[in-house]
Amino acid sequence: MATKRSVGDLKEADVKGKRVFVRVDLNVPLDENLKVTDDTRIRATVPTIKYLMERGARIILASHLGRPKGVTPKYSLKPVVPRLSELLGVNVEMANDSIGEEVEKSIAALPNGGIVLLENVRFYKEEEKNDPEFAKKLASLADLYVNDAFGTAHRAHASTEGVTKFLKPSVAGFLMQKELDYLVGAVTNPKKPFAAIVGGSKVSSKIGVIESLLEKVDILILGGGMIFTFYKAQGYSVGSSLVEEDKLGLATSLLEKAKSKGVSLLLPTDVVIADKFAADADSKIVPASGIPDGWMGLDIGPDSIKTFSGALESTKTIIWNGPMGVFEFEKFAVGTEAIAKKLADLSGTGVTTIIGGGDSVAAVEKVGLADKMSHISTGGGASLELLEGKSLPGVLALDDA
Ligand SMILES: Nc1ncnc2c1ncn2[C@@H]1O[C@H](COP(=O)(O)OP(=O)(O)O)[C@@H](O)[C@H]1O
Numbered sequence: 001m002a003t004k005r006s007v008g009d010l011k012e013a014d015v016k017g018k019r020v021f022v023r024v025d026l027n028v029p030l031d032e033n034l035k036v037t038d039d040t041r042i043r044a045t046v047p048t049i050k051y052l053m054e055r056g057a058r059i060i061l062a063s064h065l066g067r068p069k070g071v072t073p074k075y076s077l078k079p080v081v082p083r084l085s086e087l088l089g090v091n092v093e094m095a096n097d098s099i100g101e102e103v104e105k106s107i108a109a110l111p112n113g114g115i116v117l118l119e120n121v122r123f124y125k126e127e128e129k130n131d132p133e134f135a136k137k138l139a140s141l142a143d144l145y146v147n148d149a150f151g152t153a154h155r156a157h158a159s160t161e162g163v164t165k166f167l168k169p170s171v172a173g174f175l176m177q178k179e180l181d182y183l184v185g186a187v188t189n190p191k192k193p194f195a196a197i198v199g200g201s202k203v204s205s206k207i208g209v210i211e212s213l214l215e216k217v218d219i220l221i222l223g224g225g226m227i228f229t230f231y232k233a234q235g236y237s238v239g240s241s242l243v244e245e246d247k248l249g250l251a252t253s254l255l256e257k258a259k260s261k262g263v264s265l266l267l268p269t270d271v272v273i274a275d276k277f278a279a280d281a282d283s284k285i286v287p288a289s290g291i292p293d294g295w296m297g298l299d300i301g302p303d304s305i306k307t308f309s310g311a312l313e314s315t316k317t318i319i320w321n322g323p324m325g326v327f328e329f330e331k332f333a334v335g336t337e338a339i340a341k342k343l344a345d346l347s348g349t350g351v352t353t354i355i356g357g358g359d360s361v362a363a364v365e366k367v368g369l370a371d372k373m374s375h376i377s378t379g380g381g382a383s384l385e386l387l388e389g390k391s392l393p394g395v396l397a398l399d400d401a
């Protein structure tokens with residue numbers, strides 16, 4: 001990807017009094033009381049916002065949160081406002097929508113250095129469709145565009161891609177730049193042996209990535225919700241575990257491809273199962289082939305932790321996206337925490353360790369190991385797509401330097 005213009009190239013005169021649309025990724029994990037459980041992504045937005053504030057810009061922040069279908073109160077961005085305001089040392093105003101008259105009024109009233117956060121852009125289905133009319137409406141709110149949402153840069157959505165067609169200049173924020181500077185170097189020319197660990201719950205969007213990963217890595221470790229589609233493809237019964245039925249054929253072909261490429265693809269040999277999806281579920285450890293009906297796999301088992309840790313010993317670069325289990329529930333956090341500890345130890349011996357993704361980073365933060373890793377990335381899917389060698393649409397759309 002060509003080098004992109006940066007917010008740091010903009011002079012005070014370019015932004016003073018101007019309405020700057022800043023796309024950020026505030027898609028943070030929330031608990032059942034809608035409290036932010038990990039503020040990494042909020043903290044990561046601060047340098048760009050402060051830079052613009054200090055230069056007298058009128059700042060319009062936009063983000064998505066979760067994957068809502070229409071307007072859904074539990075996916076409102078309101079819960080991020082207190083922490084964002086605290087970090088910036090000013091009151092961030094919350095808009096009741098992401099487009100429309102009310103929003104325009106709030107923006108018109110913004111003083112230089114003032115900040116308004118738009119409501120979740122995904123409350124409009126047009127956002128993910130990259131609808132040009134919606135992009136035009138977003139663009140009409142502002143004079144110029146800054147994209148600092150690295151975590152969403154792999155999505156060609158209205159607020160990450162479409163909007164750049166109507167706003168000039170369109171430049172990269174400091175977080176975007178920092179992530180690209182680090183990751184492009186580390187993953188396009190990794191020190192080998194190179195291992196990727198993929199888990200989490202976004203199976204349908206990440207299982208496709210595995211195909212290209214098999215071209216790049218020496219070891220591929222799978223965990224989290226990803227594994228049951230592979231088990232089922234091998235004829236195991238998976239109970240009520242997360243499965244993508246339409247990806248069974250793909251899973252089979254990926255297992256074959258790994259074999260023919262000589263990539264060591266490791267699936268957990270044992271799993272921790274639960275009788276319900278809850279923190280207080282009954283649980284037991286069973287072999288991967290022995291999940292009874294009515295039970296679901298929510299973590300990797302102790303034998304798998306041992307095997308995975310052993311395999312990682314020989315590596316020089318590791319990229320990890322997606323928790324090994326439902327780490328939000330203490331009972332099912334063991335696998336994720338053990339892998340986090342292993343990576344922290346390996347970091348200390350000179351192995352490059354890269355952790356990406358909202359929940360993966362939250363898990364590593366929770367056990368206090370984030371500062372032990374080589375790089376904590378705010379993007380899981382985005383860093384995997386970079387690793388695949390893909391150009392990120394949110395970056396491509398920005399002005400060349
Ligand atoms: N076996 C599993 N079954 C269901 N959900 C799982 C399982 N293992 C992990 N998860 C969930 O995956 C979520 C994170 O997935 P994902 O969004 O892909 O990761 P990231 O945000 O790091 O990219 C976590 O909320 C976790 O509870």
Ligand SMILES: O=C(OP(=O)(O)O)[C@H](O)COP(=O)(O)O
Nearest residue numbers: 027151152357358379380381382
């Ligand atoms: O959390 C995100 O991705 P990630 O879990 O892959 O890091 C981004 O905010 C993108 O969200 P999306 O995968 O719903 O487009």
